[in-house]
Amino acid sequence: MSETLQTAAPSEAGENPLLRPWQTPFETPPFAEIEPEHFLPAFEQAFADHAAEIAAITHDPSVPDFANTITALERSGKLLAKVSAVFYDLVSAHSNPAILEIDKEVSLRMARHWNPIMMNAVLFGRIALLHENRATLGLTGEQMRLLERTYTNFYRAGAGLDEVAKKRRAEINERLAQLGTSFSHHLLGDEQDxxxxxxxxxxxxxxxxxxxxxxxxxxxxxxxxxxxxxxxxxxxxxxxxxxxxxxxxxxxxxxxxARGDNGNANDNNATIVEILALREEAAKIMGFPTYAAYRLEDSMAKTPEAVRGLLERVWKPARERALADRDALQALIAEEGGNFALAPWDWRYYAEKLRQRRADFDDAAIKPYLVLDHMIEAAFDCATRLFGVTFSERKDIPVWHPDVRVWEVKGPDGKHKALFYGDYFARPSKRSGAWMTSLRDQQKLDVDVAPLIINVCNFAKGADGQPSLLSPDDARTLFHEFGHGLHGMLSNVTYPSLSGTSVFTDFVELPSQLYEHWQEQPQVLRQFAKHYQTGEPLPDDLLQRFLAARKFNQGFATVEFVSSALIDLEFHTQPAAASRDVAAFEKAELEKIGMPAEIALRHRPTQFGHIFSGDHYASGYYSYMWSEVMDADAFGAFEEAGDIFDPAVAKRLHDDIYSSGGSRDPEDAYVAFRGREPEADALLRRRGLLEVTPAA
Known part of the structure; x- marks a missing residue:
């Protein structure tokens, strides 16, 4: 998109809804008034405002202190955060050609805006001075954490590099921003077409x-x-x-x-090759041998070796279980008179048949009881019982699509705490997957700011006025994303940079995956799983068969996940030159680990948006499993208490995990909640991959 397009759009605050105060309930975005042409002028103003704020901090003649440097940084960029949140919500959840075209320019402009800030030597000098003297500043625990994170973020962005290295790092950042945007647009294009x-x-x-x-x-x-x-x-x-x-x-x-791998205009192979080469170069500029080493240094795992250790520990029993299941599925095909070898497109079909035989259960039997509206009620009710928050639907909040619903969230004291937006149905304008994000984060730096939290899913809509029915996986996804949502809604920190989900990638999945446990609890299902036609509760025998079948096919599920996580790790630990032919690299790595031919990666490289649409999960897809070690262990605290809503355990969970955001070290937060470090075998037990030895 050319620079000249900016002047054609209305740019005065009076004409642009993004640049004026929002006269809406809770100052929420007035989506009906916002048009694509409003965004570039709003970003222009936001970039200019933020640059001026940064300049004022950088050139403040006063001696650097926490207030005039760190707190001032936290106060800066409010307009940019406001405009960005609305824009990226639409890019992901309700895009159109105009929005996607603007996204190409904004991604580049965003990199060009942030590079000189994060590499500003004078500003970094102020931060480094405070960091060096941090023990003498009399900081609170949250302030100390913020100073450490601010210093780390600037250092890892290249603020300490020489000018030549900074220039190259900035060029790399700009190009990676463009490539990540292209990758996601290509994927959306293949899915839409x-x-x-x-x-x-x-x-x-x-x-x-x-x-x-x-x-x-x-x-x-x-x-x-x-x-x-x-x-x-x-x-x-x-x-x-x-x-x-x-x-x-x-x-x-x-x-x-084959999404992203069709040799058409949406092909992602060349994009991946360039992304990997640039990431490797950036890591080496920062003094790391590989991109994985660079990324994982600032995580709970710390090293690629620690990640590989976890994945390989899980891989072996998962693969053995999957191979045994493969043989059983092949026998079932033969029994039915089939004269073909089990193929990847057969696995789920015959696994369902085998599950019906072994556990007398199939998803189709329970799906009529998993009504979307009832599962939303169940997620809310569990939050009420655990944390005292209540939810009431609001019809007066502007939304970006008629399907979006909004609830007001109130705390145990009855006061407004958050708004929760639910956007549940698949549509062509939405990217695939499910995610949580925010339109505004909680903070209380100057005034208490209540968050605006979003869950986006891609469930199938019921036809002809029928309700949407969820599979067990869909219902689990709903609870997973709502767990992320609670992390944002229950946040109780002072500084915006530490709000909600602003934690390490391999910790951020703990609140979401932990919340999944409540979805499959008998007392929750008995109350909320009701037949969509008759209203009858889930029959107890079907409930018991569902619970008994949960660990069925876990070899398959674990293999498709762990193989994807291992591919991610290999992409970012091996020299980029090794993956110039993406398909050949994928094939070689799968052969190396002994991937069963009948199971595909959960995300093949050309559609692996987690690691190539941006860098948030690059070298970090393992995070779901790292967090699962904690979540499987953490739910044990409720089981040991004999009550899945035990008030004392729930209070610790609220105080130490859900409300603390990034204000403390995640290992310290977990130990504060659980009283000890997580027990690794809890994950294998949960997935049925570790035979539990009976007590003597």
Missing amino acids: WFMELGEDDRDGLPEAFVAAAKAAAEERGMTGKAIVTLSRSSVEPFLKSSSRRDLREKLYRAFT
């Missing part, structure tokens, strides 16, 4: 609820009266589990795993 229409003869084995959702997906694309499968995971996986049409399973599977 593909669908598979289901004629009457193509629906064998598909549950009624799935067909209704397929009709709703067609309606969303203007194909009234038809039914389609899209490349949304919430559409793909149920189809692969249920469809008895092997040819269609193969067609869908191949399209799903």
Whole structure:
């Protein structure tokens, strides 16, 4: 996008809703008034304001102290944070061609704005002086943590480099910003362009609820009266589990795993190669041998060796379980008279059949009881019982799409605490996956600021006025993202940089994965799992079969995750030159670990947005498993108390984990909650990959 486009858009504050105070309930974004052309002028103003604030801090003639340097930095950039939050919400959850085109320019401009700030030698000098003398400053625990994080962030951004190295690091940052944006746009493009229409003869084995959702997906694309499968995971996986049409399973599977790898305008192979080369160069500029070594230094894991140790420990029993399951599935095919070898597009289908035989359970049986609205109520009710917060729906809050719902959150004292936005349904304008983000973070630096927290999912919408029904995986995803949401809503810190989910990547998944445990508790399901047609509660025998079946197919689930995490680690520990042919690198690594041919990576490289759409999870996809060690162990505190809502344990969980944000070291926070470090075997037990030896 050319620079000249900026002058064509309205730029005065009176005309631009992003640049004037919001006269809405709780000063929420007035989405109906915001047009794509408002963003570039708003970003221009925000960049200028922030640059002026940084200049004032940098050139303050006073002796550096915590207030005029660190606190001043925390106060800066409010307009930029405000505009960015709205913009990136729309880019991810409700984009259009105009927004995506603006995103290309904004990503580059954002890098060009932040590079000179984070590499400012004078500003870093002030921060470094305070850091060096931190023991004499009389700081609170939160202030000490903020100073340490600020120093670390500037140092790791290259503020201590010489000018030649800074210039190159800045160039790399700019190019990586462009490449990450391109990667995500390519992935969205492939997902938007593909669908598979289901004629009457193509629906064998598909549950009624799935067909209704397929009709709703067609309606969303203007194909009234038809039914389609899209490349949304919430559409793909149920189809692969249920469809008895092997040819269609193969067609869908191949399209799903080929996203970003089709040799078309959306191909991500060259993008990956350039990203990896630039990341390696950036790490070496910073004095690290590999990008993984650079990234993991500032994490709980600390080193690639620690990450590999965890992944390999889990890989062996998971692979053994998966291979045993593979043999059982192949035997089932033979028993049915099939004369073909089990293929990746067969696994879920025959695993469901095997689960029905072994555990007398299949997802289709429980899905009518997992109504989206009831599962939202369940997530809210668990939060109320644990933390005393209450939720009431608001119809007066502006939203970015008619499907978005908003609830006001009040604390135990009845006072306003947050707003929670839920955007649950798949649509072509939304990227795939599920995530939590915010439109405003909690802080109380000058005044108490209540957060605006968002959960985005891609569930299939019910058709013809029918409710949306969730699979067990969908219901778990809802609780997972709501756990992230609670991390943002319950945050109780002073400084915005430490708010909510501003923690290490391998700690951020603890509050979300821990919250998943409540979704599968019998007392929660008995109360909220009710049949969408009859209102009857989940029958106890079906509940027991569901609970018994939870560990079924965990070899498969663990293998598809761990293999992706290992590929991520190898991409960022081996020389970038080794992965110039992405497909060959992927093939070689999978052969090296003995990947079963019948199981695919959960994320093939060309669609691995976690690690290539940006750098947040680069060398960090393992984080889900690192956090799972903690979450499996942490829920044990409630089990040991004999009450999954035990008030004393819940208070520690609130105070030490959910409300403390990034204000303390995560290891200290965990030990404060649990009384000890996590027990690693809890993860293997939870996944059924460790045989528990009975007590003598």
